[in-house]
Amino acid sequence: xxxxxxxxxxxxxxxKMTSALGDPMMDRRLNWPSTALFxxxxxxxxxxxxxPSVKRSIELGMEQENHVSFFKTFLSLTHLFSFQVCxxxxxxxxxxxxxxxxxxxxxxxxxxxxxxxxHGQPIDNPASDEKKMYWDKPRFVCGPRCTCRKxxxxxxxxxxxxxxxxxxxxxxxxxxxxxxxxxxDADEGTPIASFNGELVGPGEVKKDMDVHQYSxxxxxxxxxxxxxxxxxxxxxxxYKDQLKKAxxxxxxxxxxxxxxxxxxxxxSCDPNMEILRVFQGGxxxxxxxxxxxxxxxxxxxxxxxxNYGDDYxxxxxxxxxxxxxxxxxxxxxxxxxxxxxxxxxxxxxxxCT
Numbered sequence: 001x002x003x004x005x006x007x008x009x010x011x012x013x014x015x016k017m018t019s020a021l022g023d024p025m026m027d028r029r030l031n032w033p034s035t036a037l038f039x040x041x042x043x044x045x046x047x048x049x050x051x052p053s054v055k056r057s058i059e060l061g062m063e064q065e066n067h068v069s070f071f072k073t074f075l076s077l078t079h080l081f082s083f084q085v086c087x088x089x090x091x092x093x094x095x096x097x098x099x100x101x102x103x104x105x106x107x108x109x110x111x112x113x114x115x116x117x118x119h120g121q122p123i124d125n126p127a128s129d130e131k132k133m134y135w136d137k138p139r140f141v142c143g144p145r146c147t148c149r150k151x152x153x154x155x156x157x158x159x160x161x162x163x164x165x166x167x168x169x170x171x172x173x174x175x176x177x178x179x180x181x182x183x184x185d186a187d188e189g190t191p192i193a194s195f196n197g198e199l200v201g202p203g204e205v206k207k208d209m210d211v212h213q214y215s216x217x218x219x220x221x222x223x224x225x226x227x228x229x230x231x232x233x234x235x236x237x238x239y240k241d242q243l244k245k246a247x248x249x250x251x252x253x254x255x256x257x258x259x260x261x262x263x264x265x266x267x268s269c270d271p272n273m274e275i276l277r278v279f280q281g282g283x284x285x286x287x288x289x290x291x292x293x294x295x296x297x298x299x300x301x302x303x304x305x306x307n308y309g310d311d312y313x314x315x316x317x318x319x320x321x322x323x324x325x326x327x328x329x330x331x332x333x334x335x336x337x338x339x340x341x342x343x344x345x346x347x348x349x350x351x352c353t
Contacts, residue, residue: 005046006058007286012042012196013164015261019172035210036178039258041196042161044286047254049201053245054219054285060239061284086145086281093142094118094153101154101281104228105140108279111228112137117156117278122189123293134275136224138288143281157191157278157291168193168304170264179303180264186298192273195262195290197255205252214263216290218277219251229283246285253290262292268305272296275306 017036019027046058086101093099094116105116114137115124123139142148142155150158172178186192195216205212226247229240255263265273273292280287292306 006055006062007043007045009045009258010042012040012260014040015165015168015170017170017172017178019178021172021174033177035214035256038256038263040260041258042260044196044199044253044289045258046286047198047200047204047258049204050199050251051201051246051249053242054199054201054249054251057239057242057246057284058286060236060242061282061286086143087148089146089148089152091149092152092154093146093148099148099154101140101142101146101148104279104283105154107231108138108140108228111231112224114139116154117141117191118153119151119156119158120153122187123191123276124189134277135220138225138277138279140279141281143287145281157194157280157289160191160193160291164193164261168261170261176266178264179266180261182298182302182304183300184298185300186294188294188296190294190298192292192294192298192304193262194260195253195255195275195292197253197259197263198257199285200252200254202250202252204254208256211254211256214256214259215252215254216275217250218253218288218290219247219249219285221248221250223247225283243283251285265292266303266305267308269307271305271307272298272302273304273306 019029019032021027025031046055087093087099089096089099089101093102096102109116114133117123117139141157142152146152146155148155167182167184169181169183170178171181182192197215199218200211200215205215226244229235229243229247232240235243272295274295276291276293278289278291280289292304298304
């Protein structure tokens with residue numbers, strides 16, 4: 001465990017977990033697998049194995065005097081800063097051409113494509129190109145340090161952190177283990193939840209198989225986000241240098257011991273969610289969140305799923321238990337039975353003649 005964390009963890013809502021296997025002994029919490037037990041947090045925190053540049057960029061991004069905006073007034077002169085982008089607006093940022101967050105959101109969209117994320121409006125469908133959407137099309141929204149109104153349209157993912165105990169439940173009923181279910185309806189393109197955990201380096205993922213299976217990579221070597229930072233000409237030199245190094249390192253979100261309910265999201269080859277990287281009110285690794293977005297309409301009672309990727313399925317799952325694969329196996333078995341029946345009937349006819 002890290003002796004001194006930079007980011008303070010905030011306790012998250014605890015989602016009800018139920019084991020209903022039908023075996024009283026197996027259903028007792030005392031006998032649950034160790035991977036089912038974790039501390040709930042509502043934000044990412046720094047963990048072990050991070051590159052020095054990642055830790056330093058997080059520290060610089062959290063300095064109080066750099067939280068307001070790109071623009072600060074001192075002795076009647078305007079100096080340009082860009083540690084945190086969080087805005088100083090008092091209205092709806094999406095209609096304020098001078099809003100620092102809106103400027104960054106537009107810069108990211110001009111660089112990577114995609115639409116602005118606006119509260120109450122669907123996000124353009126990430127299912128069209130899953131991997132490209134995650135790595136090459138990050139987005140930017142207002143965050144909790146912004147001074148804009150709570151109903152600001154650019155504060156677009158605020159709902160995912162509200163009323164979680166009512167919106168979700170975790171249930172174990174079969175060989176798949178604990179699975180996450182929705183208690184609400186959601187349209188395609190709706191932000192559903194965030195994937196929270198400890199920000200860790202690659203060494204932490206490699207040395208523990210459980211961490212490896214649960215973690216998601218959030219920053220890759222030579223991350224494309226650097227293309228945006230390179231356009232911020234007014235950025236403080238030290239911060240820009242540290243961010244440049246940070247976004248050329250490797251960072252994972254590890255939810256194994258400290259995370260939230262989304263760590264129970266199952267794999268599916270035909271998922272109803274996809275993941276999207278969203279920067280919330282800043283550009284440091286601490287401001288980067290992994291958001292689940294609905295790729296199709298979700299109904300109350302639906303299991304929530306996303307595609308872990310072919311490599312994961314082949315390496316860890318063996319036989320996939322998602323509904324799509326189970327249906328394909330059922331049809332395949334049915335065809336085999338029908339083919340076998342036809343062969344036996346043909347052989348029987350030949351024997352009769």
